[in-house]
Amino acid sequence: MIRGQHLLGMRGVPADTIYGILDTARGFKEVSRRTIKKVPSLRGRTVLNVFYEASTRTRVSFELAGKRLSADGVNISASGGSTSTSKGESLLDMAQTLDAMQADAVIIRHGQSGAPHYLADRIGARVINAGDGQHEHPTQALLDLMTIREQFEKLEGLEVALIGDIRHSRVARSNLIAMKTLGMKVRVAGPATLVPKELCDVYGCERCDTVEQAMEGAHVVMSLRLQRERMVSGMLPSLREYAVEYGINSKLLEKTRHEAILMHPGPVNRGVELAADIVDGSRSVILNQVENGVAVRCAVLYSILGGEQP
Amino acid sequence: MKENAMSQEMLNAEGIARALDELTDAIHSATTKAPVAIVGIRRGGEHLARRLVSLIKEKYGQELPLGFVDIALYRDDGFGPSDFPKVGVTDIPFRPKEHTIVLVDDVLYTGRTVRSALGAILDYGRPCSVKLAVMVDRGLRELPIQADWVGLTLETTLTDHVDVHLTEGGAEADAVVMTTGGNGEES
Numbered sequence: 290m291i292r293g294q295h296l297l298g299m300r301g302v303p304a305d306t307i308y309g310i311l312d313t314a315r316g317f318k319e320v321s322r323r324t325i326k327k328v329p330s331l332r333g334r335t336v337l338n339v340f341y342e343a344s345t346r347t348r349v350s351f352e353l354a355g356k357r358l359s360a361d362g363v364n365i366s367a368s369g370g371s372t373s374t375s376k377g378e379s380l381l382d383m384a385q386t387l388d389a390m391q392a393d394a395v396i397i398r399h400g401q402s403g404a405p406h407y408l409a410d411r412i413g414a415r416v417i418n419a420g421d422g423q424h425e426h427p428t429q430a431l432l433d434l435m436t437i438r439e440q441f442e443k444l445e446g447l448e449v450a451l452i453g454d455i456r457h458s459r460v461a462r463s464n465l466i467a468m469k470t471l472g473m474k475v476r477v478a479g480p481a482t483l484v485p486k487e488l489c490d491v492y493g494c495e496r497c498d499t500v501e502q503a504m505e506g507a508h509v510v511m512s513l514r515l516q517r518e519r520m521v522s523g524m525l526p527s528l529r530e531y532a533v534e535y536g537i538n539s540k541l542l543e544k545t546r547h548e549a550i551l552m553h554p555g556p557v558n559r560g561v562e563l564a565a566d567i568v569d570g571s572r573s574v575i576l577n578q579v580e581n582g583v584a585v586r587c588a589v590l591y592s593i594l595g596g597e598q599p
Numbered sequence: 600m601k602e603n604a605m606s607q608e609m610l611n612a613e614g615i616a617r618a619l620d621e622l623t624d625a626i627h628s629a630t631t632k633a634p635v636a637i638v639g640i641r642r643g644g645e646h647l648a649r650r651l652v653s654l655i656k657e658k659y660g661q662e663l664p665l666g667f668v669d670i671a672l673y674r675d676d677g678f679g680p681s682d683f684p685k686v687g688v689t690d691i692p693f694r695p696k697e698h699t700i701v702l703v704d705d706v707l708y709t710g711r712t713v714r715s716a717l718g719a720i721l722d723y724g725r726p727c728s729v730k731l732a733v734m735v736d737r738g739l740r741e742l743p744i745q746a747d748w749v750g751l752t753l754e755t756t757l758t759d760h761v762d763v764h765l766t767e768g769g770a771e772a773d774a775v776v777m778t779t780g781g782n783g784e785e786s
Contacts, residue, residue, distance in 0.1 A: 309683040312686075313684055313686045315686075315688060316671065316686030316687055319688045320672070324723070324724075328673065328719075329718070330672045330673075588686070591672075595677055596678045596684070
């Protein structure tokens with residue numbers, strides 16, 4: 290990904306581009322820690338945040354990233370029925386309207402897989418995927434990789450345990466693609482209904498029968514949120530049973546390497562995916578992920594929109 | 600660089616050492632309203648800034664605060680369409696407000712790098728004043744910016760290329776090298 294391109298997913302993004310974004314993000318993390326958290330790089334550029342699904346951290350993170358780069362940002366939340374979508378306007382109509390407003394970039398979260406690709410083919414602005422259906426969430430994968438890199442520096446060869454609802458997770462999908470590109474080894478575990486066998490053939494990961502097996506010797510444990518809103522009934526017997534069988538607790542964490550880190554894209558269902566004590570424990574880097582999210586999104590915006598004025 | 604480009608050493612290691620010694624004296628004797636701090640412009644001025652701080656401590660026993668500024672996010676020319684932007688980390692571990700800052704860079708050319716560095720520093724606070732020390736002033740300014748202290752002044756044309764090689768940056772020996780007949784692009 291270089292200037293003038295879209296970021297629609299991690300598929301096809303080469304390793305040197307991923308490392309380039311992560312290196313750039315380091316500089317932006319320093320900007321976020323300044324008293325005056327603002328640089329002039331995207332002054333005069335217009336960035337639209339269009340969120341068709343409820344989101345707090347991703348939306349705020351993109352919004353802050355745009356502000357830190359001095360871009361003019363407009364936020365459109367289409368999930369509350371407060372926009373033209375509630376009047377029957379299609380995604381394309383809305384996109385063309387936004388395009389006519391001379392947007393330089395459109396950041397889109399949409400419940401339909403492929404919606405950002407659809408837009409990218411039809412509008413002049415650069416499109417950044419902020420999560421589409423069960424497809425991809427590339428900036429989440431990048432911020433996860435940044436967080437892992439802060440602990441281990443060399444990503445190649447690291448062992449990752451990915452636990453939970455992988456079927457419905459766009460976070461998992463983007464991570465699986467990017468981690469494979471970087472030569473990381475991913476083991477997955479979760480209920481059979483949520484970790485289909487064919488998924489491992491497609492993404493080149495190893496499927497484990499138990500969470501314990503997946504976590505054995507892992508450098509990174511990545512727990513995923515149960516996407517209950519995307520499940521049809523019958524995929525889980527009960528939350529209680531899920532917590533007992535697949536929830537991660539401090540005893541399970543002992544199976545990992547002593548320097549292992551615990552990640553979660555948030556928001557955490559405490560006591561379900563993760564025991565409450567380890568969410569706030571010393572291995573948890575969940576808040577680091579949130580902080581790195583702003584830096585990575587700054588780096589993505591800067592890489593795509595920065596540079597010489599056209 | 601073109602094939603017929605010619606490189607000439609304008610300063611050798613000894614010359615750079617002498618120039619740094621003079622810069623050290625000048626910075627030390629500068630009359631300022633506030634304590635002096637050194638800020639190197641990444642990446643060319645980084646090693647020079649470290650050396651100056653070390654020389655001032657050695658010669659005068661004065662320990663000056665040292666910081667570094669990365670100008671990538673303040674440039675007015677952006678980066679090329681096929682380049683990946685390189686954003687480094689700015690590190691100013693003191694309050695600019697309470698200091699006179701001596702900005703240090705290797706080559707002063709158009710003045711745009713210094714303008715960017717001033718923008719970055721001002722985002723950290725308003726220094727009492729800012730001075731500029733460079734190893735080489737090669738002229739051809741595009742902005743009204745002048746150095747307070749210069750190690751070597753060179754007359755150049757737009758197609759010349761001036762490099763300050765330092766051992767910390769991987770060079771075998773310190774040297775200022777000017778290449779004529781090239782494409783004139785500075786690193």
